[in-house]
Amino acid sequence: MGYYFKKVFLIAAKDLRIEFRSKEKIYSMMLFSLLVMVIFNFAFEPGAEYIKDVAPGILWVAFIFAASLGLSRSFVLEKEEDCMQGLMLSPLDRSGIYLGKVIGNFIFAMVIELISLPFFAVFFNLSLTSALPPLMIVIVLATFGFITVGTLFSALSVGIRGGDMILPLLLFPMQVPVIISAVKSTGLIMAGSGIDTYSQWLKLLIAFDIIFFVASFVIFEYLIEE
Amino acid sequence: MIEVSRLWKSYGPVDALRGIDLKIEKGEFLTVFGPNGAGKSTLxxxxxxxxxxxxxxxxxxxxxxxxxxxxxxxxIGVISHKAFLYGNLSAKENLLFFGRLYDVPDLEKRIEELLAEVGLAHRANDMVRTFSRGMLQRLTIARAIIHNPAIILLDEPYTGLDQHAARMLTNLLKKLHTEDKTIVMTTHDITNGLEISDRIVIQILGKIVFEDRSSNQTVESFERVYFEKVGEGK
Incomplete structure (x- = not known):
C-alpha cells in the first residue's frame, strides 16, 4: 500500500512541479478568479446591505470557473509527447494515475482559492475571520467534489476534438449538487447562522464526494484504455 | 521469451489483428515490417x-x-516515435520521475550512466523542450531502459530522425541486443530493420504473412518480397 501511495504522490508532485515552473495554469486561474471578483465589485456596492446575499454566488463563480480552467489543462500535459502512455506503462495500477492527478488538481485549486479569499473579503468589505473555520470546511469539501469528477472528465475530454468546450458541458450539470450546497452553506455561514442550519448541505457535499470519488476511481482505468 | 497465440483485436467492425501467432526467444531481435494500417502498433x-x-x-x-x-x-521498456517525456522537466528530472515509478535502485548513479551512454550527460539539466528530435529520441531510449527491462518494444523508432540520429539509434539498439535483451521493433525502414534484427516478419491486414531469418535476406531481395506481399494483401 505504501508503494502505491508513493507512486501516487510522485505523479502529483510531478504535475505541481511542472505547473509551478511554467506558471501558465496558475496565472490564468488566478487572473480569472480575481477578474470575476473585480467585475462584480464594480456591479455591487461594497458594504451594501444586500452584499451578503450575493457574495456567496460571486465567490463560487470565481472558484468554480477558475478550477475548471485548471482542469481543462490537467491532461493536456499528458497528451503532449504521449506521456499518458508512459504513465500507463509503469508498474502502477491505473487508478493510481487518477489519484495522483486528483491530488495535484486539488492542491492547485486550493492554492488559488486560498489566495483569492482575502481579495474577496477586501473587495466586498466582508469580515470573514469568525466564519473562516466553517467556510474552510465547505471550500475543501466542494473543491474536492468538483475535482474528483472534473479530473475524470478532463481525461475523457482531452482525447477528443473540441474537448475544451465539451468539458464544461459535461462537468457543470454533474456539479449542480456541489454548487448549490457550496453556495447555500457559504451564505448561511456568512450570515452567522449555526451549523444546524447548513449541516444538511455539508452532508450532501460529503455524500457527493464519497460516491463520485469511488465511482471515478473505479471507472478511470476503463476510460483511458483505447 | 514472448509467446503470442491467436491474438485478435477488433475496434468495432474493424479487425486490426486477425489471429497472430508469434514466438520470440529470449535475447532475440524481431523486426515487424508492414504497410500503414497493418496493425503493427496495435500488436x-x-x-x-x-x-x-x-x-x-x-x-x-x-x-x-x-x-x-x-x-x-x-x-518491458517501450520506445515509440513519441517520447513520453515532459518538456518542462529537465532530462535528469524526467529520468528521476520514471526511475522512481519503477523503483530503480541507486537511481542517481543509473541516470548518470545512462545519460553518458546516450551522449546527453552535458544536457542533463536542460529542459527537454529545448532538445532536437535526435536528442529527444536518445533520451527516450534512456527513459525506456532505466529499469533495465528484459524486453524492449520499439514502435517506428526511426520516424523523424535524420541519418546521423538514425545511425546513433541503430548503434544503441545493437548494443542493447548484445546485452541479451529481447527486442521487438516495428518499422518501415528496411535497411536498418534488416541490419540489426535476427528475424523479420511482414504483417499485412492484421496477419503475419512472411517470416525469415534476417541473414537469409539482402535489402534488394527483401524489398522484392515485401512489395509482392503488400501487393497481394491489397
Whole structure:
C-alpha cells in the first residue's frame, strides 16, 4: 500500500512541479478568479446591505470557473509527447494515475482559492475571520467534489476534438449538487447562522464526494484504455 | 521469451489483428515490417499492456499479461516515435520521475550512466523542450531502459530522425541486443530493420504473412518480397 501511495504522490508532485515552473495554469486561474471578483465589485456596492446575499454566488463563480480552467489543462500535459502512455506503462495500477492527478488538481485549486479569499473579503468589505473555520470546511469539501469528477472528465475530454468546450458541458450539470450546497452553506455561514442550519448541505457535499470519488476511481482505468 | 497465440483485436467492425501467432526467444531481435494500417502498433500496444486483446493470449516469461499487468510491465521498456517525456522537466528530472515509478535502485548513479551512454550527460539539466528530435529520441531510449527491462518494444523508432540520429539509434539498439535483451521493433525502414534484427516478419491486414531469418535476406531481395506481399494483401 505504501508503494502505491508513493507512486501516487510522485505523479502529483510531478504535475505541481511542472505547473509551478511554467506558471501558465496558475496565472490564468488566478487572473480569472480575481477578474470575476473585480467585475462584480464594480456591479455591487461594497458594504451594501444586500452584499451578503450575493457574495456567496460571486465567490463560487470565481472558484468554480477558475478550477475548471485548471482542469481543462490537467491532461493536456499528458497528451503532449504521449506521456499518458508512459504513465500507463509503469508498474502502477491505473487508478493510481487518477489519484495522483486528483491530488495535484486539488492542491492547485486550493492554492488559488486560498489566495483569492482575502481579495474577496477586501473587495466586498466582508469580515470573514469568525466564519473562516466553517467556510474552510465547505471550500475543501466542494473543491474536492468538483475535482474528483472534473479530473475524470478532463481525461475523457482531452482525447477528443473540441474537448475544451465539451468539458464544461459535461462537468457543470454533474456539479449542480456541489454548487448549490457550496453556495447555500457559504451564505448561511456568512450570515452567522449555526451549523444546524447548513449541516444538511455539508452532508450532501460529503455524500457527493464519497460516491463520485469511488465511482471515478473505479471507472478511470476503463476510460483511458483505447 | 514472448509467446503470442491467436491474438485478435477488433475496434468495432474493424479487425486490426486477425489471429497472430508469434514466438520470440529470449535475447532475440524481431523486426515487424508492414504497410500503414497493418496493425503493427496495435500488436506492440497489446504486448506492452497498453490495450487488451479481443481474444488470444500473450505470455511474457511465462506470465499471462492479461492477469498480471503490473508484473509484466516491470519487464518491458517501450520506445515509440513519441517520447513520453515532459518538456518542462529537465532530462535528469524526467529520468528521476520514471526511475522512481519503477523503483530503480541507486537511481542517481543509473541516470548518470545512462545519460553518458546516450551522449546527453552535458544536457542533463536542460529542459527537454529545448532538445532536437535526435536528442529527444536518445533520451527516450534512456527513459525506456532505466529499469533495465528484459524486453524492449520499439514502435517506428526511426520516424523523424535524420541519418546521423538514425545511425546513433541503430548503434544503441545493437548494443542493447548484445546485452541479451529481447527486442521487438516495428518499422518501415528496411535497411536498418534488416541490419540489426535476427528475424523479420511482414504483417499485412492484421496477419503475419512472411517470416525469415534476417541473414537469409539482402535489402534488394527483401524489398522484392515485401512489395509482392503488400501487393497481394491489397
Amino acid at each position: 506492440l500496444k497489446i504486448l506492452s499492456t497498453i490495450i487488451k486483446p479481443t481474444s488470444g493470449k500473450v505470455n511474457i516469461d511465462g506470465i499471462d499479461i492479461s492477469s498480471a499487468n503490473e508484473d509484466a510491465r516491470k519487464r
